[in-house]
Amino acid sequence: MSKAFEEIYAGLNEAMNHAKGEQTKIIEHTPKSVNVKAIRVKTGMSQQRFCATFGISLERLRHWERGLRTPRGTALVLLKVVDKNPSAVIEAIAG
Numbered sequence: 001m002s003k004a005f006e007e008i009y010a011g012l013n014e015a016m017n018h019a020k021g022e023q024t025k026i027i028e029h030t031p032k033s034v035n036v037k038a039i040r041v042k043t044g045m046s047q048q049r050f051c052a053t054f055g056i057s058l059e060r061l062r063h064w065e066r067g068l069r070t071p072r073g074t075a076l077v078l079l080k081v082v083d084k085n086p087s088a089v090i091e092a093i094a095g
Contacts, residue, residue, distance in 0.1 A: 031076060036064040039083045053090065054078060 018024040040050045051058045063069040
């Protein structure tokens with residue numbers, strides 16, 4: 001077997017063992033959730049204004065605030081930055 005195959009095979013075995021709950025060297029990275037409504041309220045904006053300012057659909061924001069869905073990917077990053085420094089994001093968007 002090639003070295004690449006052996007490494008892939010070992011990785012798959014480790015992933016399967018991890019999925020079974022066995023002790024492995026795998027490190028899981030789970031991003032912390034955010035309270036979207038608290039972030040919006042902190043900015044002092046209505047739902048409509050928050051969405052218009054940060055390019056988020058109103059329906060999506062409402063789902064996040066109700067806990068029906070959670071922000072992921074770039075939306076999660078944007079919300080974390082807005083939470084830490086909303087004026088910097090607004091300034092950057094304004095150009």
